[in-house]
Amino acid sequence: MAKRSTESITFRLASSDLEILRNAARESQTSLSTLVNQIIRSYTEWEISSAKSGHIVFQKDTLKEVFAAMDEDTISRIARHTAHSTIDIMLLMMGDATLNEYLTLLRRRAKRSGFDMHEHYEQTSKIRRIVIKHEMGRKYSLFCKEQIEATVQALGCNRARVDFTNDTMILSIVVDTEYTHLENVATLRKTHNDLI
Incomplete structure (x- = not known):
């Protein structure tokens, strides 16, 4: 830097x-x-x-209750449905929408939410692992998994996976290529339209 x-x-x-x-x-x-x-x-x-990009302050316990009240199919549908807004958020907040900008957005969200976050990079396999401990429960982990995977794929990265536990999610992503969203926004918009 x-x-x-x-x-x-x-x-x-x-x-x-x-x-x-x-x-x-x-x-x-x-x-x-x-x-x-x-x-x-x-x-x-x-x-x-x-705030202009749609973020609001929400009490953690309230959000946990909201997720607890929803079934997993609904959570997955909402996560995929709202993934498109992440592109718009990046454009508004950062002026660009690339994989690197998305990872920066994840870091900033984790920090503002008070979540523990650690990054690991494996040089030989070129895999970056981002571990976020949120303590929000399994359904929140599922929501994040679905939304992160949809967003990362829309940004042109097909070599990423999100694993999770009840209170932690792990994004593993191969970082040997530069990814941009410009060619993939139309795909994301089409996927969004297909879901509604």
Whole structure:
């Protein structure tokens, strides 16, 4: 990743807000400058466009109950049906819709949701594994599996698989080729239309 250029700027903040930031920086064992940069980057990467792209804040326990009340066929249908919106979300939030942008979106969603996420890359097999521990239950894992597989396939990657447990999902993807969505958006739209 290329190093980003920086500039200096001065802000006036309420003393109470500054004290909260100082305490947060101490707790996370980082400098106040680093914390403020992280907050600004979070805003520019997520908050500035997430609501416009359809993201909402939802209590975890409520969402778990919603998934628990649905049967698996309905969950799979909804996941595949809504996969098309992920392309639109990437275009709105990131300006492009490629496999790399999608993986970035998954990372950002996991972070904002408070999910544990780890990535592993196996050099010999060229497989990237993204492990997300969500603790939302089996039906949420099923939803994510179906939606991720449909989205990744629409982006032109046919060498990906999602495995899951009750509280974890693992995306395994071969990353030896660049994938873009442009040739595959029409296929995704057709698949979406066939599902409704």
